[in-house]
Amino acid sequence: MSADHVANARMYAVDPAVRAAWAELFGWVSHASGVPLTVIDHAAPAPLEELWRRGDLGLAFICGYPFASGGFPVQPVAAPVPASSLAAGRPFYASHLVVRAESPIDSLAGSFGKRLGWTVEHSQSGFNALRSHLLRHRREGERLYSESLGPLVTPRRVIEAVLADEIDIGPLDSYFHDLLLAHEPATAARLRIVETTEARPMPLLVAADSAEPAVVERLRDALLAMAEDAAAAPLLARLCLRGFAPVEREAYGILLDEAWEAQAAGYLMPG
Secondary structure: OOOOEEEEOHHHOOOHHHHHHHHHHHHHHHHHHOOOEEEOOOOOOOOHHHHHOOOOEEEEEEOHHHHHHOOOOEEEEEEEEEOOOOOOOOOEEOEEEEEEOOOOOOOOHHHOOOEEEOOOOOOHHHHHHHHHHHHOOOOOOOOOOOEEEOOOOOHHHHHHHHHOOOOOEEEEEHHHHHHHHHHOHHHHOOEEEEEEOOOEEOOEEEEEOOOOHHHHHHHHHHHHHHHHOHHHHHHHHHOOEEEEEOOOHHHHHHHHHHHHHHHHOOOOOOO
16 A cells, blocks of 8 residues: 555635535545545645645646746646636646726726736746736837736635736636636626636646656546546536546646746746
C-alpha cells in the first residue's frame, strides 16, 4: 500500500458545495487507483507555491504558466476537460474580462483609462493571459488604465473587487466562471463578460516529483477512466467537466512564448 498523499483543489473550490464535490472526486480517484489521498485545506491567503513544493503532493492544481516555467518540483498527472463550448472537448480554457452587469463599459476599449485588477504574477488566467491580450492594444510606454490593482490573488477576490466597485474590469478564469454559473447563478448574473482571451491549455493536476511512477500512473489511469464510468457521470456534471485528458507538456510552451513577448515589449505589468 502506498503512503498517504495529499490532494487539494483550491484553485477551483468556488464555494463549499464545489469544494465538497472535489473532495468526492479525490475520494473516487483514491478508491479507483488504490492510492490513499488525504484532502487538505490550503485556502487563501496561504501561497499556492507552498502547496506545489510539498513532497507528499498526490493531486493538486497548478496553473499552466508556473508548470511550463519549471520552477516547481511537480510531475503532470492529468488535465481537466471542461464541458463548455469554449473548451470544445479539449483541456483548454480562457480568461473572461468581466465588469459589473450594470457597468456602462460595453467594450474592452471602453474600459481603457479606468481601473484594472489582476490576481498574481504566476497566474496564467489572472495575469499572463490578461497582459498578452492587452499587449495588442498598447503603444510603447503607454498606460491603458489609470490604475492596475493587484495582487488580488484569487478569482473570487477579482469578483468581489468588481462588484464592490474597487475595480472596473478584471480577468476571470473561464472554468471558474462555468462553476459559478452552475453553483452561484445569482453571483454570475451580477457580472458581464466584455471580451474573452484566446483559449489556452488548462491548469492541470500534478503530483510531487518524488511520487513513485507507479503511483502517478494509477492516479492518471483513474482520472482518465472517469469519463467512461457511468457512476462518475453525476460527479463530473456537478464539476462542469467532460472528464480528464493526458497532459501534453509541449502544448504549454505557448504560455512562455506569450509571456516573453510581453516582457520583451517592456510590458511587465498589465495596466
